[in-house]
Amino acid sequence: MRAQVDCYPCILSQLSELAKKAVGTEEAQHALVKRLLRLVLEADEETTPPEFASMFHSIVAEISGIDDPWREVKERSTELGLAMLPDLQKITAQSSDPFEAAVRLAIGGNIIDYGVNPDFNLSEAEEKIREVFDLPFDRELCAELKRRLDAAHSIFYMLDNCGEAVIDRLLIEPYRDKITIGVRGLPILNDVTRREVALSGITDMPIVDTGDRAPGVSLRNSSRELLDAMESADVIIAKGQGNFESLDEGFTARPIFFLLRVKCNIVSRRVNSPLGSIKIIGENL
Numbered sequence: 001m002r003a004q005v006d007c008y009p010c011i012l013s014q015l016s017e018l019a020k021k022a023v024g025t026e027e028a029q030h031a032l033v034k035r036l037l038r039l040v041l042e043a044d045e046e047t048t049p050p051e052f053a054s055m056f057h058s059i060v061a062e063i064s065g066i067d068d069p070w071r072e073v074k075e076r077s078t079e080l081g082l083a084m085l086p087d088l089q090k091i092t093a094q095s096s097d098p099f100e101a102a103v104r105l106a107i108g109g110n111i112i113d114y115g116v117n118p119d120f121n122l123s124e125a126e127e128k129i130r131e132v133f134d135l136p137f138d139r140e141l142c143a144e145l146k147r148r149l150d151a152a153h154s155i156f157y158m159l160d161n162c163g164e165a166v167i168d169r170l171l172i173e174p175y176r177d178k179i180t181i182g183v184r185g186l187p188i189l190n191d192v193t194r195r196e197v198a199l200s201g202i203t204d205m206p207i208v209d210t211g212d213r214a215p216g217v218s219l220r221n222s223s224r225e226l227l228d229a230m231e232s233a234d235v236i237i238a239k240g241q242g243n244f245e246s247l248d249e250g251f252t253a254r255p256i257f258f259l260l261r262v263k264c265n266i267v268s269r270r271v272n273s274p275l276g277s278i279k280i281i282g283e284n285l
Contacts, residue, residue, distance in 0.1 A: 006266050007049055011040060015056050021069070022060040035059065050216030050242045057188050058213050068187035074162040077112050077190055078199050080122055081166025084129070085201075092170050099146045100139060102170035103259065107278040108132035109167035110160060110240050110261040112190070125163065132278050141280050145257050148235045148285075149175055156233035158182040158217065159192045160240030165200040168239065176205055180229050185211035185222075191242070216246030230254070241267055244281070255284050 015036040019029045039055045061067050068074075088105055095101035108129035112122070149155060157172055157179050159165045172179055181202060184191045192200070194209055211223030217238070219227070230236055236256040238247055244258045244267065258281040262268050268275050 004266050008040075010264075011049070011052050012037075014053065015040075018056055018060050022064045032059075032063065046220075048214075048216065048218070049245050050214040051218050051221070051246075053188065054212055054214035054218065054221070058186075061187075061213075070187065070190050074190050074192075074196055075199070076122060077125075077161070077163030078166060078196060080112075080125060081109065081163040082201065084126060085166055085169065088129075088167060088170060100137075100142050101133075102174075103142050103145065103280065104132040104135075104137060104278065105129060106164075106168050106171045106239070107259045107261060107280070109164035110259070111263075112161050112163040122163075129167065135276075135278050137278060138280050141257075141282050144282060144285065145237075145280065148255055148257075152234035153178060154233045154235075155179045156182060156230045156236045158230075158236070158238045158243050159197075160243060162190050162192055162196050162200070164239065165192045165196065165202065169201060171237075172202065172205075180206040180208060180233065182217070182226055182229065183207060183209045184213065184215065185209040186213040188213045188215045191215050214242075214246070216242035218246060219251050248281075248283075253284055255282070257282050 016033060019032040019036065023029055023032055036056055036059065040052070043052065092098050092101045092105065111128040112125050155175055155178050157168070159168060159181060181197060183197060184193050187193055194207060197207055208226045208229045209223065210217060210226050212218055212221045214221065231252060231254060233254060236252070236254055238244065238256060238258050239260065241260050241263055244260050247256065248258065258279070260279050262271060262273050262275055262277045262279060265275070271279055271281060273279055
């Protein structure tokens with residue numbers, strides 16, 4: 001999803017906040033904002049919101065000398081997910097439809113997102129995750145996802161955020177023998193990189209990374225290894241809004257399922273669902 005006109009207020013807000021965090025003096029902040037604004041002006045019409053975030057954060061990392069400012073947040077998010085997991089596993093196992101329960105909870109975990117909401121409070125996460133059983137959900141499409149996963153020889157699963165990735169294990173582990181995991185190539189916000197996969201308890205599966213810093217999958221900048229792994233899979237699962245923004249424009253003919261919480265007015269209009277809703281979206285089915 002290329003950046004829409006209505007994306008620009010959010011983009012400008014992001015670069016302003018980044019500048020204030022990256023440098024101390026007002027003069028330096030003004031200079032950095034102008035540098036980031038030039039990137040916005042020079043970007044072509046195909047640029048996606050995650051690609052803007054990648055450009056901004058790369059420059060901020062260069063200037064500040066801090067490559068992963070969200071490391072502590074990522075670790076606390078992962079710890080929360082691990083603490084919740086045994087109870088969520090029990091809920092899933094005891095459900096009348098364990099697969100649907102796993103999908104609902106995996107989408108619920110997508111609420112842990114510091115990109116959309118830098119002030120997100122982890123203490124609110126557990127309640128938000130558990131509320132997914134009370135929200136409208138496309139059960140028919142969920143059943144189609146199960147049919148596709150059961151029949152597939154290979155599955156590509158693109159992770160999103162830390163903490164959320166732990167809860168993804170509810171959906172990943174039953175298919176672990178045929179899943180390849182995708183992650184970010186460089187630290188960006190609270191997104192999962194190779195470092196956090198093992199910390200999340202996801203082991204003994206092939207892992208490929210994007211090779212870049214976008215909080216999504218940039219079709220122009222991601223590694224050939226990752227793009228080839230996606231294209232060779234029988235089914236693709238893409239978690240979260242950043243992956244949806246990156247991949248929701250016919251990039252592949254492969255069956256792809258987006259699993260996300262709706263956290264942005266533009267995405268809300270695009271998928272015709274209210275903010276806070278849980279969505280499963282299937283393409284090329």
